[in-house]
Amino acid sequence: MSYTQGTFAALVDxxxxxxxxxxxxxxxxxxxxxxxSLEAAVVERTNRFLEGESRVPLATVVAALLDAAAxxxxxxxxxxxxxxxxxxxxxxxxxxxxxxxxxxxxxGLLEGEEGAFAxxxxxxxxxxxxxxxxxxGSLPVLVQFVYYSEATAAAxxxxxxxxxxxxxxxxxxxxxxxxxxxIEAFEENEYESEMRKDDAxxxxxxxxxxxxxxxxxx
Amino acid sequence: xxxxxxxxxxxxxxGDGPALAWRLGQLxxxxxxLEAGPFYGNERWAAPxxxxxxxxxxxxxxxxxxxxxxxxxxxxxxxNDPVAGKLRWGPADAERSPWQRAIPQQAVITQVAGVGGTxxxxxxxxxxxxxxxxxxxxxxxxxxxxxxxxxxRLEAVHPIEPAPTTxxxxxxxxxxxxxxxxxxxxxxxxxxxxxxxxxxxxQPDERLMGDGGERDGESAGGEGESATDEYRYPDYEGDxxxxxxxxxxxxxxxxxxxxxxxxxSNVSLVPRALDTGxxxxxxxxxxxxxxxxxxxxxxxxTGVEFRDTWAGTVERVHADxxxxxxxxxxxxxxxxxxxxxxxxxxxxxxxxxxxxxxAGVFDSATxxxxxxxxxxxxxxxxxxxxxxxxxxAGGIAVNTFAPGLTATTMYAAGQGEWxxxxxxxxxxxxxxxxxxxxxxxxxxxxxxxxxxxxxxxDDRPRQANGVSVDESTTDEHGPVPLVEWEPHPDDDARxxxxxxxxxxxxxxxxxxxxxxxxxxPILLHMQSSMAMGKxxxxxxxxxxxxxxxxxxxxxxxxxxxxxNPTHSGxxxxxxxxxxxxxxxxxxxxxxxxGA
Numbered sequence: 155m156s157y158t159q160g161t162f163a164a165l166v167d168x169x170x171x172x173x174x175x176x177x178x179x180x181x182x183x184x185x186x187x188x189x190x191s192l193e194a195a196v197v198e199r200t201n202r203f204l205e206g207e208s209r210v211p212l213a214t215v216v217a218a219l220l221d222a223a224a225x226x227x228x229x230x231x232x233x234x235x236x237x238x239x240x241x242x243x244x245x246x247x248x249x250x251x252x253x254x255x256x257x258x259x260x261x262g263l264l265e266g267e268e269g270a271f272a273x274x275x276x277x278x279x280x281x282x283x284x285x286x287x288x289x290x291g292s293l294p295v296l297v298q299f300v301y302y303s304e305a306t307a308a309a310x311x312x313x314x315x316x317x318x319x320x321x322x323x324x325x326x327x328x329x330x331x332x333x334x335x336x337i338e339a340f341e342e343n344e345y346e347s348e349m350r351k352d353d354a355x356x357x358x359x360x361x362x363x364x365x366x367x368x369x370x371x372x
Numbered sequence: 373x374x375x376x377x378x379x380x381x382x383x384x385x386x387g388d389g390p391a392l393a394w395r396l397g398q399l400x401x402x403x404x405x406l407e408a409g410p411f412y413g414n415e416r417w418a419a420p421x422x423x424x425x426x427x428x429x430x431x432x433x434x435x436x437x438x439x440x441x442x443x444x445x446x447x448x449x450x451x452n453d454p455v456a457g458k459l460r461w462g463p464a465d466a467e468r469s470p471w472q473r474a475i476p477q478q479a480v481i482t483q484v485a486g487v488g489g490t491x492x493x494x495x496x497x498x499x500x501x502x503x504x505x506x507x508x509x510x511x512x513x514x515x516x517x518x519x520x521x522x523x524x525r526l527e528a529v530h531p532i533e534p535a536p537t538t539x540x541x542x543x544x545x546x547x548x549x550x551x552x553x554x555x556x557x558x559x560x561x562x563x564x565x566x567x568x569x570x571x572x573x574x575q576p577d578e579r580l581m582g583d584g585g586e587r588d589g590e591s592a593g594g595e596g597e598s599a600t601d602e603y604r605y606p607d608y609e610g611d612x613x614x615x616x617x618x619x620x621x622x623x624x625x626x627x628x629x630x631x632x633x634x635x636x637s638n639v640s641l642v643p644r645a646l647d648t649g650x651x652x653x654x655x656x657x658x659x660x661x662x663x664x665x666x667x668x669x670x671x672x673x674t675g676v677e678f679r680d681t682w683a684g685t686v687e688r689v690h691a692d693x694x695x696x697x698x699x700x701x702x703x704x705x706x707x708x709x710x711x712x713x714x715x716x717x718x719x720x721x722x723x724x725x726x727x728x729x730x731a732g733v734f735d736s737a738t739x740x741x742x743x744x745x746x747x748x749x750x751x752x753x754x755x756x757x758x759x760x761x762x763x764x765a766g767g768i769a770v771n772t773f774a775p776g777l778t779a780t781t782m783y784a785a786g787q788g789e790w791x792x793x794x795x796x797x798x799x800x801x802x803x804x805x806x807x808x809x810x811x812x813x814x815x816x817x818x819x820x821x822x823x824x825x826x827x828x829x830d831d832r833p834r835q836a837n838g839v840s841v842d843e844s845t846t847d848e849h850g851p852v853p854l855v856e857w858e859p860h861p862d863d864d865a866r867x868x869x870x871x872x873x874x875x876x877x878x879x880x881x882x883x884x885x886x887x888x889x890x891x892x893p894i895l896l897h898m899q900s901s902m903a904m905g906k907x908x909x910x911x912x913x914x915x916x917x918x919x920x921x922x923x924x925x926x927x928x929x930x931x932x933x934x935x936n937p938t939h940s941g942x943x944x945x946x947x948x949x950x951x952x953x954x955x956x957x958x959x960x961x962x963x964x965x966g967a
Contacts, residue, residue: 168808168809169808169809169812170808170809170812170813171809171810173809173810173813175810176810176813176814176817179814179817183813183817186813199453199455199456202455202456202469202470203455203469203470204469204470204472254808254809255790255792255793255808255809258790258806258808259790259793262788262789262790265478266478266788275476280476281474281476281842281844281845281854282474282842282844282845283476284474284475284476284477285474285475285476287476287477287478288475288476288477288478288479290478291478291479291480291785291892292454292480294784294785294806294808295454295480295780295784295785296454296455297784298776298779298780298783298784298812299449299452299453299454299776299777299779299780299784300449300453300776301776301779302775302776302778302779302780302816303447303448303449303452303453303774303775303776304447304448304449304450304776305449305450305453305776316775316776316779316816317775319813319816319817320775320778320816320817320819320820321817321819321820322751322774322775322819322820323751324447325445325446325447325614325616325619326614326751326752327602327603327604327612327614327623327624327625328580328602328603328608328612328613328614328623328624329580329612329613329614329615329749329752329753330579330580330581330582330613331538331539331580331582331613331749331752331753332536332537332538332576332580332581332582332613332753333536333537333538333539333541333542333581333582333743334536334537334581335534335536335537335568336534336537336541336545336555336567336568336758337534337555337557337567337568338534339533339534340533340534340557340558340559340570341557341558341559342524342558342559342560343557343558343559343560344560345503345516345558345560345562346562
């Protein structure tokens with residue numbers, strides 16, 4: 155297990171963990187992301203996220219950022235659960251030693267306006283640094299989208315674990331579920347403008363700049 | 373360098389460019405459309421993600437339903453994966469990464485490259501702008517009634533009709549009625565009310581329109597079941613209620629491209645444009661420079677330089693007029709990278725409808741009573757077929773997805789603290805924010821009993837929001853766009869109002885659990901970054917560059933009230949085509965908008 159894969163494993167485990175407590179809803183609800191190698195799928199997509207000239211393996215950068223955010227969480231005394239021995243599938247980094255919820259709180263520092271990266275980006279007005287917030291916010295999106303799409307289905311499987319847990323049958327050609335029409339056709343109904351262009355007053359909407367009133371063409 | 377000439381060159385074959393090209397083609401003007409992404413469903417690109425294929429398409433006979441069926445599998449990962457999906461903002465070549473944008477904030481951008489643009493994954497929603505957004509807000513230099521003839525033309529040709537009621541829509545309507553909304557029946561929205569969505573989706577076959585009974589999840593061709601030939605063209609025409617709009621909306625299977633039910637611009641307008649015999653579409657062509665003549669003093673656009681995304685070669689198209697239809701982000705980027713004049717509003721004033729999402733989970737007994745089935749079944753019926761209009765604040769609509777996108781929008785793309793750190797006591801929702809762990813898996817286990825609603829906020833244009841270029845980050849097309857958008861407190865208040873109303877509708881319908889996403893900025897509906905009345909005159913020609921027009925949603929002066937923008941963008945593009953013909957191509961004998 156590499157540092158990168160192991161850090162992403164800790165992220166995946168925080169969002170879609172194994173849930174023995176859901177066995178009452180059916181055994182298919184117990185497994186989580188690590189059971190379908192979701193961390194590898196997310197690492198692969200993260201590495202392909204940006205096409206830069208330098209071709210940095212972005213997932214490694216993200217893993218390091220998660221560790222940096224974990225340190226920030228600890229230093230700012232925002233971690234509620236302290237450090238644990240990391241699970242076997244995880245890296246030995248600080249992020250992987252946090253509790254599941256603290257891992258997500260650390261991620262929140264990376265993407266939120268009050269985290270160190272956002273503040274530094276703001277202070278130096280540096281979009282390159284600011285992109286860290288965008289990347290961090292994209293991680294839960296990638297994790298959940300990939301998990302609940304068909305992408306993690308094994309070869310020969312028609313439905314992924316995520317689709318089965320959602321009880322989604324997969325694409326269909328159609329469904330005979332029409333119930334008629336609330337309206338058969340729309341009307342070209344009358345409308346009246348209370349104000350025309352000429353007497354439309356200024357509103358709070360122009361906070362950003364002067365409104366330049368354009369003349370009607372007619 | 374290869375160079376050639378035509379009458380008009382259009383940058384972008386998205387939702388609006390083909391509307392303008394169709395109208396110009398009807399008027400006998402030769403048009404070349406440069407499209408950065410692939411051309412799906414076309415015989416000249418048999419494997420559009422694997423090989424360069426042909427060069428351009430001018431013949432409607434190139435359009436191929438067979439290719440469309442091969443390429444648009446309706447599997448959400450394969451189609452919608454933001455990194456590796458076929459419907460992404462990136463080059464046709466599947467081996468390559470998406471194109472880069474500098475986004476120094478938490479946000480999601482869901483634009484799609486390729487012929488049809490973002491309408492390739494749209495839900496066919498075509499409401500007109502809210503009347504007061506044009507006639508009472510201070511942004512538009514023309515009146516609402518000047519758009520109406522163009523709306524009417526599109527309503528006739530797509531066509532645009534009331535969405536059929538399906539169980540999930542019926543649940544929503546019942547909630548809306550109980551919450552006190554009245555039904556409205558008109559195209560022109562001036563007051564609150566609920567109604568079926570005006571959709572550009574062909575009406576379903578009568579055999580799919582039951583009486584409300586005997587529907588319990590029976591499907592045809594589902595992957596978990598034995599595939600059948602049912603619901604295929606030509607046995608079935610029109611919508612099959614398969615709910616795959618977001619995955620490309622390819623139904624009914626087997627139909628010619630132009631007879632697919634969901635009327636994305638590549639299905640509805642591109643064939644009409646090609647039929648005129650005056651329109652050429654060149655995919656895999658990324659515009660990098662607007663060419664100009666003149667200056668100092670007045671400048672005029674004379675053509676476009678572009679890069680072939682496969683070969684990397686650079687070519688030029690010279691023309692009597694240039695149209696930018698590359699969308700709210702790339703149109704200003706191209707403008708700025710071309711060194712054109714900036715009056716302070718280029719790229720600015722971006723509106724996004726400041727989306728939010730609210731979901732309700734229903735007990736089986738409740739949906740049995742309401743609609744005679746034990747679940748909502750979000751994966752059946754049109755993805756978005758019912759709405760509530762709230763002029764002044766925006767709109768609320770049923771918005772349903774396959775599971776991956778449901779998780780993404782409802783439970784992953786939120787801002788701020790995770791749900792487990794939020795106190796919702798006294799709030800209209802049981803949970804708010806992003807979900808993780810057991811809570812997420814429980815909600816997703818409830819997928820089929822969940823009704824998801826979207827809130828489209830009538831956010832207002834502000835100069836601080838929009839697109840510039842990041843000079844420190846360059847890709848093969850020049851400095852990349854820098855996108856910044858944040859809500860004004862007034863926009864937050866409007867969104868909160870809509871979220872409260874959405875929760876009330878779900879509660880009134882009987883939802884036992886309500887969740888609010890508190891979404892981070894999702895840049896899907898984008899408008900007004902090159903606004904008419906600011907950068908553009910009332911004919912959508914640039915104030916500062918002659919013969920340069922804009923015909924995409926960036927030309928809209930505001931967010932059209934929160935109504936889905938495609939109808940207004942296309943209507944304005946038709947009008948702009950006529951203004952162009954009047955100014956530079958010998959006039960229009962019978963303008964749609966009257967003389």
